[in-house]
Structures are given as C-alpha cells and as structure tokens.
Amino acid sequence: MRSAFQKLKSGLKKTHESVVGRIADVFSGRTKLDDELLEDLEEILIESDLGVDATMQLLDDLRDRASEIGEVDIGALQEVLQNEIKQLLSNGSHAVQPESQDGPQVIMVVGVNGSGKTTSIGKLAHQFKSKGKSVLIAAADTFRAAAMEQLENWADRANVDIIVNRKAKDPASVAYDAAAAAISRDVDVLIVDTAGRLHTQGNLMDELQKIHRVLGKQIENAPHEVLLVLDATTGQNAIMQARHFQKVVEIDGIILAKLDGTAKGGVVVAINRELDMPVKYIGVGEGIDDLQLFDPEQFAEALFY
Amino acid sequence: MFEQLSENLENVLKKLRGRGKLTEKNVSDGLREVRRALLEADVNYKVAKEFIASVKEKAIGQEVLKSITPGQQIVKVLHDELVDLLGLERSELELKGSPPHVIMVVGLQGSGKTTFVTKLGKQLRDKGRSPLLVGADVYRPAAKDQLKTNGSKVDLPVFVTEHNRVLDICAEAKQTARKNHYDVLILDTAGRLHIDEEMMDELSDVKQQMQPDEILFVADGMTGQDAVNAASEFLGYLDFTGVVLTKMDGDARGGAALSIRSVTGRPIKYMSVGESMDSLEPFYPDRLANRILGMGDVVSLVEKAQETIDEESAKKLNKKIQRNEFTLADFKEQLQQIKNMGPLDQLMDMIPGMGKMKRQGLSVDGSEFDKIEAIINSMTKEERNKPGIINGSRRRRIARGSGTSVGDINQLLKQFQQMKKMMQQMNKGKMKHQIPGLPI
Numbered sequence: 051m052r053s054a055f056q057k058l059k060s061g062l063k064k065t066h067e068s069v070v071g072r073i074a075d076v077f078s079g080r081t082k083l084d085d086e087l088l089e090d091l092e093e094i095l096i097e098s099d100l101g102v103d104a105t106m107q108l109l110d111d112l113r114d115r116a117s118e119i120g121e122v123d124i125g126a127l128q129e130v131l132q133n134e135i136k137q138l139l140s141n142g143s144h145a146v147q148p149e150s151q152d153g154p155q156v157i158m159v160v161g162v163n164g165s166g167k168t169t170s171i172g173k174l175a176h177q178f179k180s181k182g183k184s185v186l187i188a189a190a191d192t193f194r195a196a197a198m199e200q201l202e203n204w205a206d207r208a209n210v211d212i213i214v215n216r217k218a219k220d221p222a223s224v225a226y227d228a229a230a231a232a233i234s235r236d237v238d239v240l241i242v243d244t245a246g247r248l249h250t251q252g253n254l255m256d257e258l259q260k261i262h263r264v265l266g267k268q269i270e271n272a273p274h275e276v277l278l279v280l281d282a283t284t285g286q287n288a289i290m291q292a293r294h295f296q297k298v299v300e301i302d303g304i305i306l307a308k309l310d311g312t313a314k315g316g317v318v319v320a321i322n323r324e325l326d327m328p329v330k331y332i333g334v335g336e337g338i339d340d341l342q343l344f345d346p347e348q349f350a351e352a353l354f355y
Numbered sequence: 356m357f358e359q360l361s362e363n364l365e366n367v368l369k370k371l372r373g374r375g376k377l378t379e380k381n382v383s384d385g386l387r388e389v390r391r392a393l394l395e396a397d398v399n400y401k402v403a404k405e406f407i408a409s410v411k412e413k414a415i416g417q418e419v420l421k422s423i424t425p426g427q428q429i430v431k432v433l434h435d436e437l438v439d440l441l442g443l444e445r446s447e448l449e450l451k452g453s454p455p456h457v458i459m460v461v462g463l464q465g466s467g468k469t470t471f472v473t474k475l476g477k478q479l480r481d482k483g484r485s486p487l488l489v490g491a492d493v494y495r496p497a498a499k500d501q502l503k504t505n506g507s508k509v510d511l512p513v514f515v516t517e518h519n520r521v522l523d524i525c526a527e528a529k530q531t532a533r534k535n536h537y538d539v540l541i542l543d544t545a546g547r548l549h550i551d552e553e554m555m556d557e558l559s560d561v562k563q564q565m566q567p568d569e570i571l572f573v574a575d576g577m578t579g580q581d582a583v584n585a586a587s588e589f590l591g592y593l594d595f596t597g598v599v600l601t602k603m604d605g606d607a608r609g610g611a612a613l614s615i616r617s618v619t620g621r622p623i624k625y626m627s628v629g630e631s632m633d634s635l636e637p638f639y640p641d642r643l644a645n646r647i648l649g650m651g652d653v654v655s656l657v658e659k660a661q662e663t664i665d666e667e668s669a670k671k672l673n674k675k676i677q678r679n680e681f682t683l684a685d686f687k688e689q690l691q692q693i694k695n696m697g698p699l700d701q702l703m704d705m706i707p708g709m710g711k712m713k714r715q716g717l718s719v720d721g722s723e724f725d726k727i728e729a730i731i732n733s734m735t736k737e738e739r740n741k742p743g744i745i746n747g748s749r750r751r752r753i754a755r756g757s758g759t760s761v762g763d764i765n766q767l768l769k770q771f772q773q774m775k776k777m778m779q780q781m782n783k784g785k786m787k788h789q790i791p792g793l794p795i
Contacts, residue, residue, distance in 0.1 A: 164465025200495070287577040
C-alpha cells in the first residue's frame with residue numbers, strides 16, 4: 051500500500067517533471083536575469099496553465115527581487131520563484147474534511163459536463179465508507195443518458211446505498227426523496243450528484259438552486275458542503291466556471307479532477323490567486339481510492355522536490 | 356463562444372484603428388496585446404508566439420490602402436493569419452471505398468465522445484446514410500448504456516455486446532453492418548487520460564483491424580495548454596485524420612481550436628455547440644475567424660474595396676481631404692464608388708453591429724444615394740466646388756431641377772459641411788471618438 055504522499059507524488063510526477071524539471075533547466079548555466087531568461091520562464095508558467103496574470107505577477111516579483119539583490123544570484127532567484135508559487139498555492143486554501151454532526155452531513159457536487167463529477171463522487175463515497183461512515187448517494191442527474199447507471203456502478207464499487215428514480219424528470223424531487231431517506235436511514239453522509247451543465251446555461255443553473263433549496267428544507271443547513279468539480283485539463287475557463295457556479299450556489303471547495311494527466315497544477319495557482327475557493331480534493335488516478343485531500347504544502351513540495 | 360477573446364482583441368484593435376499611419380512601434384505594441392489576449396484564451400504559448408511573429412512580418416511595411424483606415428489593414432492581416440491557423444478551408448468527412456465505412460472516434464475522458472458519436476450518426480442519417488453506432492468503450496461504467504440511451508433518443512441503431520473484448524466487438528459490429536446493410540460504423544472508443552499506454556495500444560489494434568476511413572479526435576473546447584499535448588499524443592499513436600471540438604457553446608475561450616490544428620496539421624471537421632442532438636456544425640475557418648474578431652464580414656468589405664476602388668483616384672482624393680479641398684463633386688464620385696461595390700444593404704450587412712441596428716429598425720436603401728446624386732447633378736460646376744455660393748434662389752432652382760425640395764438641399768449642404776468639419780478634425784488627429792459599433 052503506497053502512502054498518500056507517494057501517490058500524490060506519482061500522480062504529480064508529470065507536473066513535476068515538466069514544470070520543475072524545466073525550471074531547473076532554465077536556471078542552470080544562466081548567470082543573469084535577462085529578457086531571454088524571463089521569456090523562457092514565462093513560457094513554462096503559461097504552458098502550465100498558470101494564466102497570464104499569475105505569470106506576469108510572478109515574473110514582475112522576480113524582476114523586483116533581482117534589482118533588490120543587485121548582484122544577481124540565479125540560485126537565489128530560483129528559490130524566490132518557487133516560494134512565490136508555493137505561496138500562491140497556499141492563499142486561502144485550507145483542506146477541510148466534512149465534520150460529523152447531528153443528522154446527515156449533506157454534500158452537493160456540481161460542475162460542468164465531463165469534469166469528473168460522478169467519478170469523484172464514487173471516490174468520495176468510498177473514502178467516507180472506509181472511515182466507517184454510512185453513506186447514501188443521490189442520483190439527481192436526471193438529464194444525462196446513463197448517468198444513473200454510471201453512478202450505481204460506482205455505488206456498487208464503494209459498497210454504499212444509492213437513491214435512484216428512473217421516472218423522475220425533476221432532479222429536485224430526487225434530492226428531496228434522498229434527503230428524506232438519509233434521515234430515516236440515519237446515514238452519516240449524503241452525497242448529491244447533479245447533472246453536468248455548462249455554467250452558461252441559465253435554466254440549468256436555476257435548477258441547481260432549486261436542488262439546493264430542497265435539501266435545506268429537509269435537513270437543517272443542508273447542503274453543508276457544495277463541492278465544485280473542475281477538470282484539471284481545463285484552461286483559464288476553469289476560473290469562469292468557478293465564478294459562474296459561485297453566483298448560483300455558495301461553493302465551499304473544489305475537487306480538482308484528472309490531475310494525473312499531463313502537466314497540470316497551474317489551474318490551482320490561478321484559482322487560488324483569483325478566488326477565495328479552496329481546493330479540497332484532487333483526483334490523481336482512475337482507481338476508487340485515487341482521491342486525495344488537497345494539501346498546499348504537500349502539493350507544493352511534491353512539485354518542487 | 357469566443358466572447359472573451361473577441362472582446363479583448365477588439366479592445367486592442369480599437370487602439371490601432373483610426374490611426375492615420377501605422378508605425379512599427381504601433382504595430383508591435385498592438386500585437387503584444389493581441390498576444391496577451393491569445394494567451395488568456397488558452398492558445399498554446401508557442402502557437403501564439405509564431406502567430407504574432409507572422410502577423411508582424413506581414414503587417415509592418417505593408418502599403419496601406421487609401422480607401423480604408425490603416426488599422427483596418429491590420430485587421431485583415433490578423434484575420435488572414437487566423438484563417439490560416441484554423442485551416443483555410445472547410446474539410447469534409449471523407450468516406451471512400453466500399454461500405455461499410457468506419458469512423459473511429461477517440462479522445463480524452465469527458466471530452467464528449469459519446470454525445471458526438473450520436474450527433475454525427477444523426478447528421479449522417481439525415482444525409483441519407485445508414486449508420487450504426489458501436490459501443491466500444493468497455494471501461495467507463497455505463498458508457499454503453501449512455502450510447503444506447505442516446506441512440507434511442509434519435510432513433511439510431513446501437514451495437515453493444517455483453518462481453519468486453521473490444522476487438523471482437525468491432526468485428527461483430529462489422530458483420531452486423533454487412534448483414535443489415537448499415538453503411539457507416541461509428542466507433543465510440545474508451546477515453547482515458549492519454550498517458551495510458553495500454554489504452555493507446557488497444558486503440559491502435561482497433562485501427563489496425565478496422566482500417567477506419569476517418570479517425571476523429573474529440574477535444575473539449577475548454578481545454579487549456581494541455582490541449583496540444585493530448586492531441587500530439589493521440590496523433591503519435593493513431594495518426595488521426597480530423598479534429599472535433601466540443602462544448603463550444605459555453606464561454607469556451609477557443610484556445611484549443613486555435614492551437615490543435617496548427618500543432619497537429621489535421622483539419623478541424625466539426626464543432627459541437629449545444630445539448631441538442633442537432634447541434635453539430637461543420638467547421639468553417641473563415642467564419643470562425645470572423646466570429647473571433649467580432650467583425651461581421653469586414654474582410655469581404657475590404658476586399659470589395661480593394662477590387663472596386665481605383666488606387667490612383669483614391670490617392671488624389673486623400674490629398675484633397677488633407678488640403679481641405681474636398682468638394683461636392685468629390686462626394687458624388689465617392690458615392691458612385693460605394694454604389695459600385697454592391698447593393699447598399701448587403702454592404703451594411705458586412706459591417707459589424709449593423710445587423711443588430713437593422714433588426715432594430717434601421718433601414719438602408721440606395722434611394723437616398725440617388726437623391727443626393729440628383730441634387731449634385733443639378734448644380735453648376737462652380738456650385739459643386741464652392742457650395743458657399745448656393746443662396747436661396749440657387750437652392751430653389753436646384754430643387755426644381757432635381758425633383759426634390761429646398762429642405763432636401765438644405766439638409767445635404769448641412770451634412771456636407773459637417774463632413775468637411777470631420778475631415779479637418781481627422782487631419783488634425785482629433786478624431787478620437789468613432790461611431791459606436793463601427794470599427795472603421
């Protein structure tokens with residue numbers, strides 16, 4: 051059994067190799083911070099999806115520090131850059147696990163189509179289950195063909211119960227039934243899946259609000275957590291997604307899925323920089339236990355060492 | 356789609372437009388901002404860099420047309436380069452040889468493959484083909500169910516099996532197609548993260564066995580810098596024949612669209628723009644470039660101007676404007692040239708913002724032009740060159756001669772004075788505010 055850290059590290063290996071490896075390459079053999087070096091750095095940061103603003107900020111800071119130091123020590127500048135990135139990652143992010151409380155803890159999961167919602171829910175359910183919590187999943191994605199089958203499949207794998215209503219057209223009614231079932235079955239955690247929607251679709255976004263309301267009517271303060279699933283391969287659009295969803299429902303945290311693809315991580319920096327919306331989990335693989343709590347410190351460490 | 360990029364680019368271009376002359380520095384400054392806009396739209400770093408270099412080379416030193424503002428010329432260069440980046444021409448689906456044809460659909464997880472497979476199937480059927488959708492994704496839970504449900508929604512046959520042997524599924528599907536006279540097989544393959552070598556090998560095997568006419572790589576329109584990595588990797592393994600962009604109906608920034616074609620050299624064939632099963636659009640590079648630049652079809656307008664306006668007389672006219680010698684005779688000549696370019700309302704359609712104004716009730720027709728021409732024709736040569744001498748009795752005479760009223764004459768003379776005033780301001784470089792909605 052690999053430790054969580056090892057898994058994160060191997061999941062981030064690509065990121066590590068491509069970002070840090072390349073940053074080290076760029077710095078090695080250089081003696082002064084000239085335009086050429088800055089441009090190389092810019093390329094690396096942009097290609098890691100850090101976004102233009104974060105990249106410019108990092109490079110400006112680097113330039114300032116270089117002029118402060120006067121005599122340019124490239125090694126010191128490298129450290130400056132690494133620390134800056136680490137800091138951007140730590141901004142406002144605090145990994146929180148749902149707390150136990152009276153009655154079911156309700157987690158609502160939202161996101162655009164194909165971001166990895168259903169898979170994340172399966173992994174999340176498994177995680178709670180293996181901590182000895184009883185879990186119920188609500189299949190409130192009544193829109194996508196076979197969404198329910200897919201979720202049932204995950205519920206099976208995680209060995210948790212699921213509320214499905216194939217005849218339901220209104221996702222809010224499924225959420226309502228699930229909340230009632232969660233109470234009567236006295237489960238610890240209720241995870242509500244929602245249909246993927248592009249954040250630009252107003253009517254579907256209204257539907258989210260309705261699901262949110264319905265949950266709150268059954269269980270006090272529910273949903274207690276609203277998690278937004280973002281696809282790590284998404285570019286700067288991820289920030290727009292987060293903003294749009296935030297306007298409709300209060301987002302408590304982000305699940306950054308598919309971080310085990312190629313060079314990623316930059317989105318996290320951009321999101322942490324621009325939004326007060328902590329990344330809580332990262333998806334680093336396709337297995338059921340490949341969901342990690344996001345820890346900026348560890349994340350940054352895995353990036354740099 | 357592309358709103359963000361469009362808006363950013365328009366802001367940059369606004370600064371370039373309306374300049375009397377473009378220096379190398381103007382262009383460089385503008386292009387730096389264009390580059391930033393591209394990067395913010397997730398265009399691949401290297402692609403953006405090459406793009407800017409190419410635009411710069413073409414924009415600097417280019418002779419500026421007299422019939423339009425020089426900034427407009429930059430727009431044209433940018434547009435042409437964008438079209439070039441996007442693939443120049445529409446690339447059709449190519450199904451050659453004897454049926455059943457095979458279209459293999461590949462792509463990353465969650466890119467929208469299954470939905471695209473259904474949309475494509477429907478489109479092909481609507482065009483008289485008889486497609487069979489094949490559920491060859493045996494990994495994602497319920498992928499086959501999704502395809503089945505999608506297929507039944509639009510009444511398309513779907514081939515799925517109980518077993519999970521991908522190569523067998525494909526072979527059996529082909530047999531079924533032969534037996535039941537389906538002429539196109541569309542394979543919905545498993546989408547993984549592309550670093551999965553095992554998966555890629557399996558797809559290669561499918562390709563080997565099925566010899567597909569087309570392998571379409573499906574890319575999520577919202578993908579960031581990683582878009583080109585994924586595309587290159589799939590290209591390396593499968594040598595796909597075309598690209599499909601999905602989820603273009605959100606506020607996708609379009610970076611993937613602008614980068615993938617350029618990096619892989621494979622044409623973008625379709626664009627998926629909505630939830631409905633009919634929302635699959637063929638990909639037209641030039642139209643997309645227009646959309647990106649938020650410019651209606653100014654390009655055609657510029658080209659028409661290039662075709663119809665005689666360079667020499669344009670030069671002469673420009674000098675006259677600079678010396679403040681523009682007369683009613685020149686005005687008439689200009690009107691004639693505009694009329695030569697084509698029906699007025701069609702020209703107006705090419706101007707961005709005009710379509711909207713027309714919908715709001717702005718009517719344009721050529722009769723206003725005819726009236727003005729008639730009025731000017733009824734003037735003496737002296738009157739055309741020195742409108743100041745046109746007094747009350749001359750106005751009455753001109754009105755009678757042209758079949759108009761004195762009020763019409765007054766209006767024209769007033770407008771002409773305003774026009775001259777505007778030209779003077781332009782000469783002094785005071786022309787900061789342009790007509791809203793008009794880029795010119």
